[in-house]
Amino acid sequence: MSAQDSSLTSPFDPAEVVWQPVSPRLVTVRLIPLAIVLGVPLVAGAVAAVLSGIAGLWVVPAVFLLLGVWAAVLVPRQVHAIGYAERDDDLLIRRGVAFRNLVVVPYGRMQFVDVHAGPLDRWAGVAAVQLHTASAASDAAIPGLPPAEAARLRDRLAARGEARLAGL
Missing domain, CATH: 1.10.287 (Helix Hairpins)
Structure with a gap:
């Protein structure tokens, strides 16, 4: 790999990941x-x-x-820097401009998935999906999703979590 190729890869942008943006x-x-x-x-x-x-x-x-x-x-x-990607075994969530953050949540580690929206969120037509794991330090939340996408993601993540947990 050349020096130019290595500069294009980053720990915050894994190869072959298609990021889904949140709602503007x-x-x-x-x-x-x-x-x-x-x-x-x-x-x-x-x-x-x-x-x-x-x-x-x-x-x-x-x-x-x-x-x-x-x-x-x-x-x-x-807001433009926030994104998520579903992979076969885990969910990736990124955010941050100056201080970037990438959270990787294995489906088998999820305990439950929460969807919430305050009054301003509902007025704007967005919701947030919160993933809860056994780790108290886990900060896995995806804000700014359209309600239909939040519900779809909640159901999909819950199903994937149950499937991975059943395999243990």
Whole structure:
């Protein structure tokens, strides 16, 4: 393998894996709470700066505005980096832009599969699939799936888990 070929492979991108993306509606689900959290102090800081007449107070809303712009750029990249792939013996879940993460969950290790959606998720038409294993440190969740895909994945993973567990 040449040096150029080895630079194309990564521990986060196994060979011959077709990644399934999550719904782009997850961007909206993640940006709305951020807009609320950043918008309240932005407005409060702007009101305080206007009412007090102190020019230095404009730093407060400017900071929250910059944080909002940064989030508006970062969140879509984070959502685009989330993906999952079903293989014969395990499920791969990847996420992260700066700090990448790849979780490999063997089907035989799954104890149960959970699907959940909060009010904002339901409004946007997305759900999350959570995989529970014997490991307390396991962080195997796939957010931002359309509800039909979440239900399909839940049933498929549960069936594969039972089949692998029965083979032990």
